[in-house]
Amino acid sequence: MSRQDVAADRVLSFTLKFGAYTALALIVTGLVLQFVAPWGAKVASAGLLVLLATPALRIIAACGQFLHERDFKYALVSFGVLAIVLLAYFLGIQA
Amino acid sequence: MTLAVLLLLIVTGFCAGGFGALAGVGGGIIVTPMLAIYFGLPMHQAIGVTLLCVIATSTATSALYVERHVTDVRLGMTLELATTVGALIAALVAHSINRRTLAVLFACFLLYSSGSMMKKAWTSRNAKREETIPDYTPQNYPVGLAASFIAGGFSGLLGIGGGPIKVPVMFLFMKVPLRAAAATSNFMIGVTAATSAYVYWGRGNVRIDIAAPLVAGVFAGSLLGARISSKVRAFYILILVIGVTGWFAVQMIYKLLTGGFQ
Incomplete structure (x- = not known):
């Protein structure tokens, strides 16, 4: 695992976490x-x-x-x- | 919707997400049968809602696995070229398949999943956890891409992630270590499910009132499950999930034989 990969994984994992917690917070608040x-x-x-947007974001x-x-x-x-x-x-x- | 139903949906989601993350299976094999058998949702709607749960599981668990460098993002991205095409085609086709046929296909998939989990439980009963992942180079991309296309198709048709198809193929044919294969599959199912979820959403097959509490439960369950997964022995959880899956399969077949899922 190169150092670049480590940095890349950090960016990606932040994106995933950000999407997950934002969605969860909105849903719970709404409920x-x-x-x-x-x-x-x-x-x-x-x-x-x-x-629904998090997969595209990742x-x-x-x-x-x-x-x-x-x-x-x-x-x-x-x-x-x-x-x-x-x-x-x-x-x-369109469907 | 009453508070009781709301809480029941949250708990269902929590269990599906938690056990899913611990046993390394998507929550789909638990959520879809629950909705179709006990909540009386039409198959297409049950599948539409489940797709959202699959995205939630994938996002929550991948955040952790990517951070721990278990996920092979390059491999995942390559195979997603095939899963997304399969998922898109299947989601477009699913609309014209009737509910009973979908239920039959789903029951078959439940039986296949229980079988594949039993095999996994049998081989893992004494195995020590792989602590570090050995170096590897994925091989045999054509086989991997073909299996991914089929897995994507099943995902778009039945709402499941397709892990039981992709993980064995990555492990056996592409020579990817099991833990990396499972984490990579987890990463992929979110993107695959989103592809078909857009189509289901557009056709009005995602019930927001049902999806919201379920997804909240799935998020909480899989975040917790992924976090404690390295401390819990997967064997007993696998046995539990096999039992539940087998029970759902029997229930679905019974309901089909007595003329349900119309």
Whole structure:
């Protein structure tokens, strides 16, 4: 494991944690609030949207990290995965 | 929704996430049958909600495994090229498959998973944990990519992560150490599930009122499970999960034979 990989793992793991805790906080807040305010459910669904966005975010983080390391082969691979995920997103909206 | 149902969903999610992270299986094999059998959700909706739980498990556990350098991000990213294509195609097709067929496929998958977990329990009963991961270079990418495509397809169709397909292939054919294979599969299932979740969400098959409490439980359960996984012996948890999975399989088959899942 090179030192670069260690740094890359730190960036990626931060992205994952940030997404996980933000989504969890929004969902829990929303679940509690929905008993006192009608818009509480909206906060919970915002949390689910954050959750849905985290996989795309982790690909972008990995892609950025590969570019930073000048590992263009894997930057291209990540970009390809991102393209398929975004295609699914746009097909999903239209479905 | 009553408070009791809400709490029940949170607890279900917590158990699925916790046991999933400890036994190294996605929560999907627990959540989908629970929703379809006991909460009476149509299969497509049960699967749509489960996909969100799979993303939650993957995000929570990967945060830890990536930090501990167990996850092979390059390998995962490469195989995701195939899982996402499989997941996208399957999610688009799933819409036109009827509920009973989906339930039959799911019951088969439950039986396969119990079998594969039994094998894992048998081989791991006396094995010592791999403390450090030996150096390796993944081999045989064509086989890995083909298996990933199929795993992605099952994920889009049934809402499960596809770990029981990918992990053995990575271990046996690609010569990746078991712990690295499991962590890498965990990393991948989030991206795979998201691909099909977008399609299910767009078609209105993600019930937000059910998904929100479940996902909250799954997050808490898998964060805790991943954290204590190195201190707990997986053997007994595996036996428990095999029992639960087997029970769900029997229940689903019974419900199918008595004309359920219409």
